[in-house]
Amino acid sequence: MLASPIFATIVDKGFSRKIMLGFGITIWSISSAAAFFAQNFGWFLFSRVGVGFGEAVFVTVAYGLLSDFYPPEKRNIILGIFASAGPIGAAVGFMLGGTIGQAYGWREAYLFTGAPGIALAFLVIFIKDPGQGAWDDEFDQESLLQTLKTLINNNIYVIILMASWFSTFGVGAMADWLPTYFSREIPINMTTSSLIMGAVTVVGGIGGSLLGSLINQKLHIKIPHPNFLVCAIGGLLSALFAFIAILSHELVLSTLLIFLTEVCLFSSNGPSSSALVNCVHPGIRARAFAISIFIAHLGDAV
Helix, strand or coil: CCHHHHHHHHHHCCCCHHHHHHHHHHHHHHHHHHHHHCCCHHHHHHHHHHHHHHHHHHHHHHHHHHHCCCCHHHHHHHHHHHHHHHHHHHHHHHHHHHHHHHHCCHHHHHHHHHCHHHHHHHHHHHCCCCCCCCCCCCCCCCCHHHHHHHHHCCHHHHHHHHHHHHHHHHHHHHHHHHHHHHHHHCCCCHHHHHHHHHHHHHHHHHHHHHHHHHHHHHHHCCCCCCHHHHHHHHHHHHHHHHHHHHHCCCHHHHHHHHHHHHHHHHCCHHHHHHHHHHHCCHHHHHHHHHHHHHHHHHHHHC
8 A cells, every 4th residue: 555656656757567567466476475484473464565565566557557558438448347357356266265275275375376476477578568648648747746736636536536435445344344244133154144245245346347337338428428427326326225235134135235235336446447547647647546546445444
């Protein structure tokens, strides 16, 4: 979280995005595999901090790089597909990590799931960077202080930041508290409740990320800049479904409602990401995403 703005500034100043992308993936993967060697809590904690560090570098660079491959009207669907990779990876991680952990042990699970990332980092060298602002107008480089001033005065960007905080807060709150709530109110055991919550989050995250982007793409034909409309409707529906789910004491109905809540929450991923990309110029794009990631994770921490 803290690393994002630092490396985003380096990238915005013209440092090779391919190198930075490969660096982030490598640190991410090595740190994950390093948990295999953990002999105490301190070592394990250090490895997990490394995972967060690598992820911050990778995600900060990836959004800006992806946006330069496509014109503004296509970024919505592309960034929606990219956003769905998180839930897909979580689903694969649950299955692969659980299988390996059951067969060989938890240490081996970290080793086998982290090692392939090093090979993926090598593949980054084959990416042809189109250059900053390949589909945008000319832009001037800005200092960090100028960037902050530009972003603060950008009303669209500020709205996206606020929405990102509340959305992440909602997802994090449900992930942390709903399993306990349902285990007490329905009632079901905590293990079953956690598995159900994990499953609906993964499936709802994938479906919501893709659905939101597809709806936004369709509406774009008839409505100029429908991004915020899609995000607003998704947010309102997610609050409604979550409220009804909490009132329900029936397992199937509650599960369905939480699934719909997750779909609606994640439906904003593609539209909000493309809106953020298109509302700032390429020279500050990585820093704009870095600050967005920082604010979003604050919502998750709260």
